[in-house]
Amino acid sequence: MTPPSRTHLVLIPSYNTGPRLADTVTAALAQWSPVWVVVDGSTDGCDEAVRTLAAQDPRLRVITRPTNGGKGAAVATGVTAAHAAGFTHVLTMDADGQHPADHIAPFMAASQAQLAALILGRPVFGPEVPLERLHGRKLSVGLAYLEILGxxxxxxxxxxxxxxxxxxxxxxxxxxxxxxxDFDPEVAVRLFWAGVPTVNLPAPCRYLAKNDGGVSHFHYLRDNLKLIWLHTRLLSQLLWRWPQIRRRRRRATS
Structure with a gap:
């Protein structure tokens, strides 16, 4: 068994993910350690199985937030704890089984090769992906392209x-x-603005139907309005950031 990394850990935020959480954690542990789970105020008992596993496996740590604050809040809690423990990098993955555990090691290797970089997954969807989700992503991709000027x-x-x-x-x-x-798109743009290099790697993404244990807390009206407000804010801030971003791009190509 490979010794646990002292620099890179897997961070899994979870809110009411049901039995999928234990499956995801088990799959992640088979590929990497340590693995940390942030239980974000869950009320469905999904954390019981992983707590039992953590009591038996020192490679796993469970952090509990008393109330649900959202994915970004859960990641922030985990990042604060990881920084205090001396870790330099975290790989985030969803708790519901959409993300590929067998790609953890290649993504970690890419990070270890470029420690300053943000390693971003580029999803490869299967035929089961809802078309409204697929087309909706195209708008977010286009807006992010505008927000970082390329x-x-x-x-x-x-x-x-x-x-x-x-x-x-x-x-x-x-x-x-x-x-x-709004955590994922906002921090990606803000890290780029801050000068963090990006590396994009393909990774399969699967959508699980409810009958297969799939879990989604996405609310179409509420969360799409939140994304609209997010991109409105980022584009408005671009008005005074664009000279800095253009200088960065010129330096990268010179």
Whole structure:
């Protein structure tokens, strides 16, 4: 068994994920250690199985938030704890089984090869993906392209990523938002603005039907309105950031 990493850990935020959480944690542990789970105020008892597993496996840690704050809030809690423990990088993956555990090691290797970089997943969807989700992502991809004045973020919504801990912690201090569903696109853009290099790697993404144990807390009206407000804010801030971003792009190509 490979010794646990002292620098890179897998961070899994979870809210009412049901039995999928234990399956995801088990799959992640088979590929990497340590693995940390942040239980974000869950009320469905999904954390009981992983607590039992953590009591038997020192590679697994469970952190509990007393109330639900959203994905970004859960990641922020985990990042704060990871930084305090001396970890430099976290790979985030969803708790519901959409993200590929067998891609953890290649993503970690890419991070270890470029420690300053944000390693972003570019989702490869199967035929089961809902068309409204697929087309909706195209708008977010286009808006992110505008917000960073070009390429660099292939998919701002896909949460399978490796973050440099210090850079992500700083990004959280630049906004009071990015604590819910808007976390993934906002921090990707803000890290790019901050000068963090990006590496985009393909990774399969699967959508699980409810009959297969799939879990989704996405609310179409509420969360789409939140994304509209997010991109409105980012585009408005671009008005005074664009000279800095253009200088960065010129340096990268010179």
């Amino acid at each position: 390429a660099g973020i292939d998919d701002p919504l896909f949460g399978f990523r490796v973050y440099p801990v210090a850079a992500l912690a700083r990004a959280f201090t630049t906004t009071r938002r990015a604590r819910g569903f």
